Amino acid sequence: MHCGPARLHSKANRYSASGARLAANGLAHRLTGRDQVAQPPDTGPAGGLEPTAERSTVMASSNWSTRDGQGRFAEVAVFVPVRPHWHQGKASADADEQSLAERLQLFHYGIPDDLQSRLVSGHVVRVPFGRRTVNGVVMRRSSTSPVATRLILDLIQDKPVLGQHQLELAGWMAAFYGAPLSSCLSLFVPPGLLGRNQDRKPMGPRMDWYLQLAVEDEDLVPRLLQVGRTTRPVRLLDALDGLRQATGRTRFSRTELQEVAGKGHGPALKALADKGLVGGVGGTVHFTLEPAAVVQARLALRGSGRWLLPLQALSGMGGSAWKSDLPGEFRSLEIWRRLQEYGLVFLDRRRRPRDPLAGAAYPRTRAVPLTGEQGAALQAVLAGGNGSNDASHRAWMLQGVTGSGKTEVYLQVLEACLDRGHQAIVLVPEIALTPQTVSRFAGRFPGRVSVMHSGLTPGQRFDVWTDVLDGKVDILVGARSALFAPMPQLGLIVVDEEHDDSYKQSAELWGGATVFYDARRVALRMSESLPVRLLMGSATPSLQTLHRVEQGTVRLLRLPHRIHAAGRGVVRAELPPIELVDMRQELMAGNLSVFSRLLQDQLATALERHEQAILFINRRGTRTFVMCRMCGHVMECTACTNVLTWHSDIERLQCHTCGREFPNPSVCPACGDRRIRYFGSGTQRIAADLDKRFPGVRVLRWDADSAGGQGGHTRIMESFQAHEADVLVGTQMIAKGLDLPKVTVVGAVAADVGVNLPDFRAAERACQLLIQVAGRAGRSERGGRVVIQTYNPDHYAIRAAVRHDYDAFCRAELEFRQQLRYPPYRRLARLIVWDRKQEQARRHAATMMTALEDVRMSLDSGEAIELIGPAPPFHAQLQSWWRMQILVLAEDPVRLIERVPVGPAWRVDVDPVSTL
Known part of the structure; x- marks a missing residue:
């Protein structure tokens, strides 16, 4: 396909509701592998796609293949902006509005x-797209094209960046989450390869000069004495030094000097005298330099003395170093090239790894006997997963109480995996x-582990990605x-910690990501489509995963007992007893402190025994x-509908949403009264009260x-582990x-x-959090x-x-959700619209709700589809943006959403972890 009609990237090009539904209807069925022929989209009255602008679609079903043909054409997913990228309220100028149909082409x-x-x-290729040049991923080759085409400009990298299973997984994610295909593909692409400025050279390995001494330390000076200029003053100095060593004297006659240096040494002798290296009275020459000074003088006269300091610096760094690590005065490449010519160093330009674990030392551990x-x-x-196509043979949920030894199980499963020649990812x-x-x-597993997370620099992420691709990393x-x-x-x-919500990409803030995937669900898909085992672990598994256990998609393994190390083995231990304190009773007893009397007693006992304590409060400030x-x-x-928190340190x-800070009010901004009071407690107050x-x-x-x-985070954890603090408040x-x-x-x-x-998951999160704490x-x-x-104290989660x-909580909660058909018994999608004006956000939401209602009425599936809203979310305003949301409860909410136009002001979050 050529870059598409120019109208596609105009803000005037908007689908009508009917045109968008028709286009998306056929396309989405092909995307999800349903048995329906995709029809080319009609031209809607609001400026839909021209009928000749046919597009290929990504088949996300398991029968979609990226197997390359021998054709002259390539089908490319291009990386074009599909929604505005906002930074501090400013939108990019090239933001495009596209329906789901357009974004999956x-x-x-x-x-x-x-x-x-x-x-x-x-x-990954560079291609023309309208008046722009953009990057894209080749999904497959084909022998024909429905339209006249333009040529691919170049390869970004010589080797393919994505494999077939990654392309298919990206297609599945695009269909499952209703996300732009390019956004899904970008997750697999190495950092820096698809920057905002796509005309800029993509990130590559960091190159540096590596230096090594070519001689031993004791040979540096003798070798330097052989380089540089051999002038008459140098020869005369050598002659004088030789006479002194031979005779043991420091005074020599001109006759003696002439015998070793020859006639005509007068100018050379004067040059040495001018430098203070020799003296003389009448016909006698005085030569009293110490041997070390003689060496320095010989180096200076030869012009090679300037090389000694950089060589000594390199020697002090162990005889080898990267040029950029040397002191600034020794980083000139000319210095080292000259020394290489003299045979004193080896100089090599090579890739310098940006290893995030460089310099770290980890104590060796050995496998312990298992219970x-x-x-x-x-x-x-x-035993599972061997030659079986059943996903339930390759996915397990290890539910073990806190301290039950789940990590040791992970380690020994990993060891078996590596013994079979496989690699592993640990999330x-x-x-x-x-x-x-x-x-x-x-x-x-020393030397076989690397790390990847958002805390790394782009260069570190690129190098880790490259090392993984080259097979240099066994465990990531x-x-x-x-x-x-x-x-x-x-x-x-x-x-690990499968229950944690951070495995789900958040749609809470505007800008950035446009695919809100759940790493747990994607990992499960990988175990279904690849010969890959999936082992999840938690003391408090998510109800979604436990529901999959009931369905047979995941198998449940249990570790019901706590253990701790004893000698070379382990012994069974009891879970800590939990005592519940009703703070209403504390108040009635006259205790106005944030600490109950019981907690105060327990803290005092622990401190007397030189033990440690943790105080948990899920509020900072x-x-x-x-x-x-x-x-x-x-x-x-003023920019969010969010209550401000008082921070005494500053x-x-x-505002804990946007980070804005405000001065402490001396009078009420509403009524002008001075009776301002502070309420509640956060981590800072708890820490201050402990000190008192x-x-x-x-x-x-x-x-x-x-x-x-x-x-x-590392600094705090290491400090507490080293017992540099008695109480951790967090x-x-x-x-x-x-x-x-x-x-x-x-x-x-x-x-x-x-x-x-x-939020319907509030109780689940609270119970998980308290048990984990x-x-x-x-x-x-x-x-x-x-x-x-x-x-x-009577809340069932507590x-x-x-x-x-x-387990008892899960039974009660799942029964409650089944009655209401809440997730996991139906899927949920959350559509959020953002606008600077509150009324405009409401109008957008009303229009979307009407479109969704129309599509729901047109679907003859017998499926119960529930639409909730539109209504403002818990935080109606964030960072000066007003928000409205619509919730879609259905067996497959994407099937409904893909039939309506979704503009750039919307976020579509499928299977959200929260509706706040």
Whole structure:
């Protein structure tokens, strides 16, 4: 296909509702592999596509093939902006409005003669697209084209960047999530290859000069004395030094000097005298230089003395170094080229790895004997998936209580995987968990582990991606994006802390991503379509995964008992007892502190025993809101419908959504009264109250404020592990799988936070969070104790957490959701529109709702499709953008959404983890 009609990229080119539905109807059925012939889109009255502008479509079904033909044409998915990219309220000038039908298309291009024998599916190419030049991915070759074509301009890289299974997985994601195909493909492309400025040279390996000494340290000076100019002063100095060594004297007559230096040495002698190297009285020459000074003088006279310092610098760095690591005065390439000519160094330009683990040392660990339960889980995973096409034989959910040894099972499954010549990806939900996970895995498999997450520089990500593609990495540890690394021999995917919401790409903020995928679901798809085992683990699995267990898609493995190390083996341990404190009763008893009397006693005991404690509160800052006692006005962000939080360290009010800061009000902005009061507690206040109540206690805070900057999470965790602090106060980060054996007391200061949010998953998240937090206590022979403080002690999620009975909670919650046909019993899609004007956002939402209602009425599937809204979400305004949302509950919500035009102001989030 040529680059398409110019009208496609004009803001005037908008589908009518009927035209869009007709176009998307045929296209989407082909995308999802349904048995319906796709019809070319009609020209709608609002400027639809011309009938001649036929497009290929990506078949996301399992029978779609990227097998290359021998044709002269290539079908290319181009990387064009499909929605505005906003940065601080400014939209890019080349933002295009496209329907789902347009965003899932391929374009035909001719293949130039010089690429006919080289071009295959998976190549990233540069192509003309209207008046622009853009990058794209070759999906397949074909022998015919329905229209006249333009030629591919060039290959971005000589080798294909994507393999066949990656192309097919991207097509499946585009259909499953209703996302632009180019956005799905970009997840698999190495960092920097598809920058905003696509005319710019793509990122490549970092090249540097590598230097090595060519001689031993003791031979540096003798070799330098052989280079440079051999002048008469140099020969005379050598002669004088030889006379001194032969006679033991420092005074020589002119006759003696003439015998060794010959006649005509007068000018040379004067030159040495002018430099202060010799003296003389009458006919006697004085030569009193120390041997070291003689060497320096000889080097200076030869002109080679300037080479000594850079050589000594290189020697001081172990005899080899990268040029860019040398002191600034020695980085001139001319210096080292000259020294290479003298045979003193080896100089080589090579790729310099940007290894994120360079310089890190990890203590070696060995496999420990497994318990019977661990061994059974290991054997189940190793026995499954061999020659079976049934996905249930390749996907497992390892549900183990906190401290039950799930990580050791992962490690031994990985060992078996590597022994079979396969590679593995280990996903963790947060960057903060990566260092601890890497330490465990790199200690067991030294030299075979690398890491990939958003905290790396683009250059580091590119090099890790390249090393993975070249087969230099056997185990890749990282956040959700690591799932798309090009592992050539992938055999295992491990998803640790499977319940964590961060595995789902968020649609909460405007700009950036346009495909809101769930790494857990994508990993499951990979286990279905590839010979890859999937092992997920959690003490509190998501209800979605437990529902898949009921359906037989995933198999359940259990580790019901906690264990801890004892000598060379392990022993069974008890889960820490949890005590529930009704804070209403504390208030009635006169305790106005944020700490209950029980929690105060437990903290005091732990501190007396030199143990550690964790206090959890899922709010940062000092006070959670500021209110006028006269009129009730609560201070809110001017750009968001979000309550401001008081931060005492900076003495400012801060919005935790957009980051804006405001001065502390002295009078109420609504009524002018001065009776301003501060309410609630955050991590900063808890830390401050600990200092007052327990003088001398060492408190460490772990939240988004304290962990900012490179390596912040690692710094905090290592400090607490080294017992540089007695109490760790933190938000939900402390609940994420950390193994802290010195912690004996855990307190949930405000367990009610999040329980009553207007979201159908609020109870699930609350129960998971409390059980995970409680699991940080008692992970050694010291045992542990947990205190949960609440104003709502009868809530079923809190009650289940106190009993460590997650199964009972799941049964009750799944029954509730089944009655209402909430996920996982139906799928949910969330459509969010953003606009600067509130009324305009409402109009967009009303128009979309009408279009969805029309499509729902036209579908004759017998399926119960429920539309909820339009209504403002929990935060109706974010970063000065007004929002409205529509919820679609259906067996396949994409089937409905793909039939309506979706403009650039909309976000389509399929299977969202929250509706707030």
